[in-house]
């Protein structure tokens with residue numbers, strides 16, 4: 001008997017697409033694509049122990065693991081491989097993996113032949129609840145995360161919960177960092193829900209925000225809660241020994257608690273709201289301890305280049321009306337809160 005599958009729709013007119021969440025939905029990918037495409041490039045990583053069974057012509061392209069794979073040099077290498085394979089604009093790219101694969105594969109799809117269709121087949125919790133939805137695709141520069149990218153929506157998203165069986169615990173926890181973020185956008189408590197409900201509810205929240213503000217002109221920036229500092233921590237962590245490195249979701253959890261402290265010190269929220277932030281992160285088992293090794297000067301420089309910034313330090317902060325984008329946050333205040341540790 002096939003188990004329950006939930007379908008969430010991202011409504012964007014003729015670029016609308018479905019997100020399928022459930023056990024075994026990998027088996028549905030073939031049916032979804034055969035009617036429309038006859039040649040497919042599957043972009044994935046060696047470490048991902050899941051395969052697709054496709055009845056159309058296809059080839060698997062392996063990309064490197066880790067955040068450093070999100071680079072322009074990987075894009076160039078992959079595009080050359082796709083050209084040699086004979087992939088054309090009417091064919092399909094499948095990005096099968098976590099957020100690194102969907103950001104990179106999505107960006108390649110956005111630019112190869114000036115735009116090729118792609119679907120995301122998510123195999124990490126983080127990709128299922130966040131990265132595979134909404135069409136933000138990008139690679140990194142030394143100067144900042146996701147600084148070269150495009151908004152390019154997938155044609156569909158498959159979240160097979162079975163694939164999470166092989167995901168290392170720490171990577172699972174990273175996904176919880178993004179899941180916790182939604183509790184501050186909607187005030188909902190998702191902790192007690194089943195995995196199917198958690199993933200599909202996060203997908204619904206993200207789909208709804210993206211449908212309202214695809215290119216981050218306004219409300220979409222709330223999905224960036226915790227990310228201004230989170231991205232700076234994540235970037236600095238690449239230069240640390242392996243056991244000190246932090247994943248995207250782990251850095252976001254620290255960034256969320258920091259944003260709550262900043263909002264508290266700025267007089268935007270009271271102590272109970274600050275405590276609620278910590279309680280939510282605790283309920284997901286997420287640590288929000290500021291790393292001892294953070295270089296505050298470098299973090300400030302990095303945060304000034306954040307994509308939400310229009311020249312000055314900009315954060316998503318909680319306040320009397322909930323989360324909002326706050327510009328011109330004084331550097332001295334950010335410095336003070338960062339040095340509290």
Ligand SMILES: NC(=O)c1ccc[n+]([C@@H]2O[C@H](COP(=O)([O-])OP(=O)(O)OC[C@H]3O[C@@H](n4cnc5c(N)ncnc54)[C@H](O)[C@@H]3O)[C@@H](O)[C@H]2O)c1
Nearest residue numbers: 045047098099100123124126127130131136163166167248
């Ligand atoms: N575009 C967006 O909207 C968006 C949203 C959130 C995060 N992101 C990006 O996503 C990236 C992080 O993604 P992530 O947390 O999925 O990390 P990831 O893609 O690096 O995957 C984590 C690790 O798990 C391995 N893996 C993946 N699936 C597996 C499975 N089923 N079994 C065993 N191993 C598996 C991967 O090979 C990798 O080593 C960051 O670059 C972040 O910036 C993008």
Ligand SMILES: O=C(O)C(=O)C[C@@H](O)[C@H](O)[C@H](O)COP(=O)(O)O
Nearest residue numbers: 130134136145146220223224227307
């Ligand atoms: O989809 C969005 O919008 C988000 O901000 C989701 C974030 O979780 C994600 O990490 C995103 O890639 C960050 O975007 P960026 O614009 O700050 O690079």
Ligand SMILES: [Zn+2]
Nearest residue numbers: 178227248252
């Ligand atoms: Zn994120």
